[in-house]
Amino acid sequence: MPLSGIEIYKLLPKSNCKECKFPTCLAFAMKLAQKQAELSACPYVSEEAKQALDAAARPPIRLVTVGANPKSFQVGNEVVLFRHEKTFYHPTALVVRVSDSDSADSIANRVKEATTYTVERVGHNMGLQGIAIQNKSGDKAAFARCAQQVQSLTDLPLMLMASDPGTMEAALEKAAAQKPLLYAATRDNWQPMAALAKKYQCPVAICEPGGLQPLSDLTEQVSKTGVEDIVLDPGVRDFNGSLVSLTQIRRLALKSNFRPLGYPVITFPSEAASSLEEEALLAGQQIAKYASIVVLDHFSPEMVYPLLTLRMNIYTDPQKPIQVTPGVYPFGNPKPTSPLLVTTNFSLTYFSVAGEVESSGFPSWLMVTDTEGLSVLTSWAAGKFDAPKIAKTVKEFKISEMVSHQSLILPGAVAVLRGELEEELSGWKVMVGPRDAVDIGSYLKRSWTS
Amino acid sequence: MPAVELPVQKWPGRIHEVTLGGNGRKKVVVGGEATLPFLHFEGAIPHRPAIAIEVHDRNPAEWAENLRQVWGSALKSPAAWAKKASELGADLIALRLSSAHPENGNTGAEAAKKNVAQVLEAVDLPVIVLGPEVAEKDNEVLMAAAEAARGQRLAIGDCMEKNYRTIAAACIANGHVAIGKTPIEINLAKQLNILISDVGVSRDAILMDPTTGALGYGLEYSYSVMERLRLAGLQGDAMTAMPMICTVGEEAWRQKEARVSEGVPTTWGQAKERAILWEGITAISLLEAGADIVVLRHPRSVELARATIDKLMAGAGQRSA
CATH class of the missing domain: 3.40.50.11600 (Rossmann fold)
Structure with missing residues (x-):
C-alpha cells in the first residue's frame, strides 16, 4: 500500500536541512507521496525509513518477467479484482506444453506451430507466449536434450518443468541464458530449486497443493533465500477449486496486502479436463479470473483463436475502448x-x-x-x-x-x-x-x- | 510465518428468487445468490444457473448450416424442436416467435397462441417466450402468448424502455415473469427494473437481459456491466438484484467466427469446433459474470455448459479453504 505524505514525513529526519532542494521535510514528503521526488535526494534518511518506503512502494502483486529479450513476457502487477474498477494490465500468457518423452519430430512440429501462430483481430496481432517442456521421461539427459532442441526452434520464452533439481540444472546449463521459468519448487525440493533460481537468475514457480497457508509458508521460505521472481501454483485444478483459490489469492494480495501471496498465478487447465473443449473453457475461466500464465496441453487454432479473442476482450482497458482501424x-x-x-x-x-x-x-x-x-x-x-x-x-x-x-x-x-x-x-x-x-x-x- | 486469513466478504443484499413453471409443469427457480458467482465459501447459491435452448416457431433458413444439420427435421415444427431440446437436456425452452416479424411471415396473435400451446403441450419444461423484437408485433404476439399460457408462469420478453407497459401488464394479468432488456448499461437496466416494478410486477417476477455481446463482439462490455449489476445487487440495491438472462446462442451464432467455414484465415482453425467454442466460451464467461439463464443453440454447447455448471456448483454447501 502506498504511504501518505504524512506517513512518509514521520520517517524523515525532520531537520528541514533543504539539501533535497525542498524547503521542508514535509514538502519533500508530499512530493515523495506523489512520486515526484526520489528518496535518494535525502542524504540523512535512515536504513529503517528506506526499507519501510521501499516496501510500501512495492506493488501488491509482483511483476515477473519470463524469458530474455526480445520475446520475454511480463505478468503480475495487477491492481483490481474487477476490470471495470480500472483495468487488467498484463494479459494472461498462454504457454503450450511439450514433453521430453515425445518424439523429436512431434516436439518440433508442436513448437513450430505454436511459435509461428499469429492471428489478426481488429488490427492487432495475437499469438502465444511460451513453450513449457515437461520432464516426463524421468531422464536427465533426455530433458536437457529436449530443452536444447526446443530452444533452437523457437524464440519464445521457455518454462522448464522437472521435479528433480539435478535434472532441472542439466536443462538450465543449456537454456539459462533465455531466463526460463522453473517449475516447480515444492515442499520437498524447495531449497535446491531456490538455489538454482538464484544461481541462474530465473523466475521460479512454487507448487503447493495443500492449501493457501502451506503455499504461503513455502513462498516465505523461498523468498527469504533472496529469490523474488516467484509464480504461484496453488495446485487446485478443477473449475470451482481454481476459481475459488485464484479469487482468494487475488483478494489476499490486493485487499489484505498479504505479501507472501502477492505473485502471479499459473494454471494447468488440461489436468482437470476430459476433452479439448473443456480445456478451452477452463482456460477461458482462468483468463477472466486471475490466472497470469495458462499452460495448454493441446494446440489447435480453433481452440487458441477464441481464447486469444477472450483475452483481448478481458484485458481491454474499459476506459479506452479498442478503436477499429478506419x-x-x-x-x-x-x-x-x-x-x-x-x-x-x-x-x-x-x-x-x-x-x-x-x-x-x-x-x-x-x-x-x-x-x-x-x-x-x-x-x-x-x-x-x-x-x-x-x-x-x-x-x-x-x-x-x-x-x-x-x-x-x-x-x-x-x-x-x-x-x-x-x-x-x-x-x-x-x-x-x-x-x-x-x-x-x-x-x-x-x-x-x- | 504470517497466517493466511481468507477474506470473506459480507454482502448485505441478495438476488431475488424467480420461479418459472410449476402448476403441473416442472419448476425451475433461478436467483437467490448471496455471493458472487460460484464462490460457495462465502455465501449461499441455492440454485444452479439454468440452460435454455432456443426454439423458433418457423424454420430459420438463415441459421448456420452446421446448426441446421444438427437439429435436422425438428426445425420444421416448434413442438418437435422443443421436444428434442428437452431430450438433449434443456432446463428451459426459449421459444422465439420470429414468424411474427414482418420480414418472416408477419404472423399474428392466432399463430402465436397456437405455437405456444403446441410447445407447452410437447414438453413439461418451463417456457420462455420471446417476441420478434419489433415493438408493435411484440405487443400483439406476446399478449396473445401470455393469455394462451395463463397460469403456466412463462418468462415473457422483451420489455424495452419504449415498450414495456403492455407486456408487463399482460404478465401481471396472466401470472407470468417479465423480462426487461436494456442496451449494455447499468443505469438503464436499473431504470427499466424500476419502471416495470412501477407497473406492478413484483420483484420475484422480473428477469433482466442486459444485452449479450458475443466473444469478440463486445463480450467485455456485457461482462463488466453484469459484474457491476451483480455487485450492486449484492450490496443491497434491490432494483439491480434481478436474475440475469443472456441470449448467448443468438449473439454467438450471428458472428462470422461461428457461421463461416470457407474463405477465412486458416489460423481460425476447424469451423465446427470453433463455432461451438465461440458459443461455449461466451456462455461460460457470462455465467462467471452472473448470468442465471443462458439461452443456447448448439446441443454440444449445451452439453459443455451443463458439465461446466455441474463442476462450478460442485463446491456448493462446502466452506472450503
Whole structure:
C-alpha cells in the first residue's frame, strides 16, 4: 500500500536541512507521496525509513518477467479484482506444453506451430507466449536434450518443468541464458530449486497443493533465500477449486496486502479436463479470473483463436475502448454493386454493425470513419462524425473506385447529415439506414436493389 | 510465518428468487445468490444457473448450416424442436416467435397462441417466450402468448424502455415473469427494473437481459456491466438484484467466427469446433459474470455448459479453504 505524505514525513529526519532542494521535510514528503521526488535526494534518511518506503512502494502483486529479450513476457502487477474498477494490465500468457518423452519430430512440429501462430483481430496481432517442456521421461539427459532442441526452434520464452533439481540444472546449463521459468519448487525440493533460481537468475514457480497457508509458508521460505521472481501454483485444478483459490489469492494480495501471496498465478487447465473443449473453457475461466500464465496441453487454432479473442476482450482497458482501424471492410466477398454502409470506429458500434451486416446475407462494404473511438450519436454531437468528415473518408479510401453505384447508407441516427453530405459528395446518393444495427438485415432486404 | 486469513466478504443484499413453471409443469427457480458467482465459501447459491435452448416457431433458413444439420427435421415444427431440446437436456425452452416479424411471415396473435400451446403441450419444461423484437408485433404476439399460457408462469420478453407497459401488464394479468432488456448499461437496466416494478410486477417476477455481446463482439462490455449489476445487487440495491438472462446462442451464432467455414484465415482453425467454442466460451464467461439463464443453440454447447455448471456448483454447501 502506498504511504501518505504524512506517513512518509514521520520517517524523515525532520531537520528541514533543504539539501533535497525542498524547503521542508514535509514538502519533500508530499512530493515523495506523489512520486515526484526520489528518496535518494535525502542524504540523512535512515536504513529503517528506506526499507519501510521501499516496501510500501512495492506493488501488491509482483511483476515477473519470463524469458530474455526480445520475446520475454511480463505478468503480475495487477491492481483490481474487477476490470471495470480500472483495468487488467498484463494479459494472461498462454504457454503450450511439450514433453521430453515425445518424439523429436512431434516436439518440433508442436513448437513450430505454436511459435509461428499469429492471428489478426481488429488490427492487432495475437499469438502465444511460451513453450513449457515437461520432464516426463524421468531422464536427465533426455530433458536437457529436449530443452536444447526446443530452444533452437523457437524464440519464445521457455518454462522448464522437472521435479528433480539435478535434472532441472542439466536443462538450465543449456537454456539459462533465455531466463526460463522453473517449475516447480515444492515442499520437498524447495531449497535446491531456490538455489538454482538464484544461481541462474530465473523466475521460479512454487507448487503447493495443500492449501493457501502451506503455499504461503513455502513462498516465505523461498523468498527469504533472496529469490523474488516467484509464480504461484496453488495446485487446485478443477473449475470451482481454481476459481475459488485464484479469487482468494487475488483478494489476499490486493485487499489484505498479504505479501507472501502477492505473485502471479499459473494454471494447468488440461489436468482437470476430459476433452479439448473443456480445456478451452477452463482456460477461458482462468483468463477472466486471475490466472497470469495458462499452460495448454493441446494446440489447435480453433481452440487458441477464441481464447486469444477472450483475452483481448478481458484485458481491454474499459476506459479506452479498442478503436477499429478506419478503412473499408468487406463482408462476404462484396462486388462493386454491393451496398456500402457507413459507421464509426468505436469498437462496440463497429461490432454491432459488422455482426448484422455479416448475418444479413448481403455481401457488403462497411466504411469505418475515424471518430476517435466514439459511437454514432456521441461523435456526431462532438462534431467528429459530420458530413465533411464522412466525405473526406470516402475520398481518402478511394471508395468511388470500389463501388459502381455511388450510393452510401448512413446510420439512421444521423439522418440529419444527408443533405449536407450530398452537397459534399456531388454525384453520390445518400440513403438513410436504420437507427438500430439490428434492423440492418431487414433494411437491406427492403431498400437495396443493386 | 504470517497466517493466511481468507477474506470473506459480507454482502448485505441478495438476488431475488424467480420461479418459472410449476402448476403441473416442472419448476425451475433461478436467483437467490448471496455471493458472487460460484464462490460457495462465502455465501449461499441455492440454485444452479439454468440452460435454455432456443426454439423458433418457423424454420430459420438463415441459421448456420452446421446448426441446421444438427437439429435436422425438428426445425420444421416448434413442438418437435422443443421436444428434442428437452431430450438433449434443456432446463428451459426459449421459444422465439420470429414468424411474427414482418420480414418472416408477419404472423399474428392466432399463430402465436397456437405455437405456444403446441410447445407447452410437447414438453413439461418451463417456457420462455420471446417476441420478434419489433415493438408493435411484440405487443400483439406476446399478449396473445401470455393469455394462451395463463397460469403456466412463462418468462415473457422483451420489455424495452419504449415498450414495456403492455407486456408487463399482460404478465401481471396472466401470472407470468417479465423480462426487461436494456442496451449494455447499468443505469438503464436499473431504470427499466424500476419502471416495470412501477407497473406492478413484483420483484420475484422480473428477469433482466442486459444485452449479450458475443466473444469478440463486445463480450467485455456485457461482462463488466453484469459484474457491476451483480455487485450492486449484492450490496443491497434491490432494483439491480434481478436474475440475469443472456441470449448467448443468438449473439454467438450471428458472428462470422461461428457461421463461416470457407474463405477465412486458416489460423481460425476447424469451423465446427470453433463455432461451438465461440458459443461455449461466451456462455461460460457470462455465467462467471452472473448470468442465471443462458439461452443456447448448439446441443454440444449445451452439453459443455451443463458439465461446466455441474463442476462450478460442485463446491456448493462446502466452506472450503
